[in-house]
Amino acid sequence: MIFYHPDCDLRFSEYGIEIPIVDDRASHVFSALQFLYPFLQYTNLKSLDKISRADLERVHTKDFMHRLFGTALERQEEIYRCYELVNSDGQFERFNPKNQKRDWKELLDTILLQVSMTNASSMYALKNGFSYYLGGGMHHAMSFAGRGFCLVNDMAITLRKMQADGLIKTAWIVDVDVHKGDGAPEIFKNDSSIKTFSIHMKEGWPLNSGTVRDPWFIPSTVDVGIDVGEDDQYLARLEAGLLELDESAPNPDLVIVVNGADPYELDELPSASFINLTKEQMLNRDKFLYQFFKSRNIPQSYVMAGGYGEKSWEIYLQFLKFVGENTSFQKK
Numbered sequence: 001m002i003f004y005h006p007d008c009d010l011r012f013s014e015y016g017i018e019i020p021i022v023d024d025r026a027s028h029v030f031s032a033l034q035f036l037y038p039f040l041q042y043t044n045l046k047s048l049d050k051i052s053r054a055d056l057e058r059v060h061t062k063d064f065m066h067r068l069f070g071t072a073l074e075r076q077e078e079i080y081r082c083y084e085l086v087n088s089d090g091q092f093e094r095f096n097p098k099n100q101k102r103d104w105k106e107l108l109d110t111i112l113l114q115v116s117m118t119n120a121s122s123m124y125a126l127k128n129g130f131s132y133y134l135g136g137g138m139h140h141a142m143s144f145a146g147r148g149f150c151l152v153n154d155m156a157i158t159l160r161k162m163q164a165d166g167l168i169k170t171a172w173i174v175d176v177d178v179h180k181g182d183g184a185p186e187i188f189k190n191d192s193s194i195k196t197f198s199i200h201m202k203e204g205w206p207l208n209s210g211t212v213r214d215p216w217f218i219p220s221t222v223d224v225g226i227d228v229g230e231d232d233q234y235l236a237r238l239e240a241g242l243l244e245l246d247e248s249a250p251n252p253d254l255v256i257v258v259n260g261a262d263p264y265e266l267d268e269l270p271s272a273s274f275i276n277l278t279k280e281q282m283l284n285r286d287k288f289l290y291q292f293f294k295s296r297n298i299p300q301s302y303v304m305a306g307g308y309g310e311k312s313w314e315i316y317l318q319f320l321k322f323v324g325e326n327t328s329f330q331k332k
């Protein structure tokens with residue numbers, strides 16, 4: 001099943017934030033799928049479980065949540081920090097306040113709606129084997145603060161909520177976004193029930209830019225770092241890494257796949273440029289993941305994560321067409 005509603009799209013440009021996420025990449029994918037599968041509908045937002053403060057505080061520190069839900073100024077500081085909108089000289093960066101049409105509270109509410117979608121989509125996957133939410137994947141959010149354009153960690157909040165509700169005991173987070181997944185390893189570092197995997201650029205953000213804002217290297221259960229020029233080894237090393245994870249912690253109750261499209265060679269984010277997979281290699285990556293989990297009967301829930309510029313939507317679409325041909329997305 002596909003989970004999507006346009007009200008969950010972040011539309012950074014309406015807040016004056018200048019990040020090259022094309023505002024309509026998710027709606028592009030959804031429209032193209034709806035053309036093929038006319039029964040696909042927007043997710044009914046009223047049917048979603050609301051994410052409570054208790055849900056958030058299973059993952060994030062009370063102090064961080066206090067500031068996010070505190071005064072307008074405290075919230076603004078947390079958002080400036082997360083999206084790196086102020087540079088070390090105190091000047092605005094990738095942010096033009098003149099273009100800000102919406103309040104930061106609306107951004108927070110939309111992000112929480114995304115968490116609800118990741119949660120609903122994962123619940124569906126747990127019952128039915130597969131789901132894809134066209135949003136979410138805020139994989140740099142740490143327990144104590146938002147980082148790298150990710151304010152709260154939707155995957156971690158979902159998994160801890162599902163555990164608290166007695167729906168799952170164990171899970172994997174498999175992160176194939178080009179940037180190393182570091183939020184989940186930080187959050188779950190003392191929790192052996194959730195295993196984390198990341199395949200990413202060996203160098204580059206968030207690993208070595210050397211400023212105080214940037215996080216340190218936080219090990220996942222299994223990490224695979226791909227160096228510049230090693231694109232042709234990507235698939236084989238992905239497979240070897242997942243086999244290692246499978247050997248160390250087999251049969252999780254659920255996997256959440258952080259399905260970033262930014263390893264794609266036509267991705268437009270400068271900090272994503274050290275891995276450059278072709279469109280075909282991207283499809284092979286996603287088909288491999290799908291079959292790896294399916295053959296082991298592991299329910300799989302996908303979130304979009306990073307994918308920048310005019311072409312990234314095609315990567316999501318080609319994978320979902322493949323899944324549709326195999327499952328027809330079963331009507332709800």
Ligand SMILES: [Zn+2]
Pocket residue numbers: 177178179260262272305306307
């Ligand atoms: Zn990324």
